[in-house]
Amino acid sequence: MKRIYKLENLDCASCAAKMERAIEKIKGVKEVSVSFMTQRLTIEAADEMFEDIIEMAAKACARIEPDCRIKS
């Protein structure tokens, strides 16, 4: 399943790159892209664990930039 989320309060370009790397490492993630310019997270991951993966991704983002939120 592939979905696009909006990222709120994504203020720094290198944070976006860090988030991308962190989410890449989550198990079940096939492809991920964090765009600082469009403030968007595009994620493709296994269907059965999708909810959990998104939750983990949100946590990873918050670790890098505490104010950053994932919105669908």
Place this chain on the structure above:
Amino acid sequence: MSKRQKRNLVRILISLILFIAAVVLPAEGITRLLAFLIPYALTGYDILYSALRNIIRGQVFDENFLMSLATVGAFAIGEYPEAVAVMLFYQVGELFQDVAVGKSRKSIASLMDIRPESALVLRDGSEMELSPEEVEVGDTIIVKPGGRVPLDGLIIEGNTTINASVLTGESLPYDSGPGDRVMSGTVNLSGVIKVKVTSEYENSTVARILELVESAASKKARAERFITRFARYYTPCVVITAVLLALIPPLFFSQSLGDWLNRALIFLVVSCPCALVISVPLSFFGGIGGASREGILIKGANYLEALSKTEIVVFDKTGTLTEGSFSVAAVHPEVGTRAQLLELAATAECYSNHPIACSIVEAQGALIDKSRVGEITELSGLGVRASIDDRLVQVGNSRLMEQVGVKWQNCDEPGTIVHIAMDDEYLGHIVISDSIKPDAETAISALRRLGVSKIVMLTGDARKVGEAVGARLKTDETHCELLPDKKVAEVERLLNEKSKRGTLVFVGDGVNDAPVLARADVGIAMGALGSEAAIEAADIVLTDDRPSKIARAILLSRRTVRIVRQNIVFALSVKAAVLILGAMGAANIWLAVFADVGVTVLAIINSMRTLKKSSS
């Protein structure tokens, strides 16, 4: 500027005044320290706070941490004014960067501002305003002058002019009336029209374009990946070098600690790769946005990058270089005049809807006296037999002529030959061909001027037809009578032939060429907004069907890549120079601030050029 940005600006200005006051204040010792700490705290409290918070979370090496370390370090060695100034300039730079990124985001968003807000729907005799998503196929919508067409459909009532510039980049409006197709996203200029909706919003032209451009940012270019990889190693390396600089000379070579700490601080200030991390994606994003304004929809920065290296361009003839529709190319009478022959053929074909028949009727114009026509028999695969003015007229291919036993004349002109016979007499023939697009020749010469080394044309058409088009357009290679799978094989052969750095671009009309579009380095579908399969398979979609847009797309991609390169070279060389000078003790903290903030700002300004329209 947003509210937050304005607040930051005020904060910076107040800090600046306090900073100047501290500089001119004739204080000594602890009073002087306090005088500088006040503006420092005011400008830098959020940086210090984030730095602290990030250390607790184990996130070192981020900008906030580095800036805090550099400024605290400057305080430690007694460089109070430098400490405050670094923080101040850093904040000015951040503000500027924020404004610039926000502005470019907005200008790109405005290019994409084609999303219709609502649709005026006529249901059960009453008008209601619905969001475009709620409108169903078959509904009738009303579009008023000045309004945006919210959904794709057919005009059922009203005449108007339509401006489709947001979709095609073509600024000249065109007339439209009942029976014409209208695309969502276009603007209705003059009259009220009623439109029967033919597709749901989700599948409409406008939704497709938006989806395509919005997801383009997720496909990153090699240059972007290089920068993120580079940033991953650059910052830690510079920071570690800074630590070594601060420790080794004073400890082992009994050098002055203050001097070497100062050099280390310069390293810390320069250690942020922001200039690149922001400006490179911004350039690609701007390039894609600027291209979409001209009707060139690029599905990712990686394709933009590949397009800039185009070495071979392969065209699928029909629909790209030629119109993809038939028209009369020549009339060769054996008996009588051209006009007579054409009129006779058109009269015989006037009830047929075969594409060839239609082209003959169209060439004749509206002057067909249908009352002359008696019985008509359509002979599938052969032609048509009609009685006109009580004489038997046969119009068709050579097989039909043979069947009826008329001696026919062969023709050397490329195209489909339609023979005409009356009773047993051969009257002559008409040549029908797929006409070459008016800008096909300029398109090919423009590609050559851009340095494309090979231009190849593939076609499923007959050799005679294909080679004639190839010769006219001066392609390097022409391959005819190819079935779809042979086209893939041809493209694969060319892929092996090209150099390693160059790319192969395939241009198709999106009909039946999905496998080839996918196989090429860059697949371009022309005028393909109507075909979902083509949009899916292509990497670049041209909203109109002019082949000259391809050279334009290559030009835009090269400009974008050039700007990206300029930024990379500029930022890296300035930083390297400052690092070397800093290590030798020849740079001061001011120069370091410029290498960080100044370079970022300049790189952003340079990136913004990708958005500008260039004339050629």
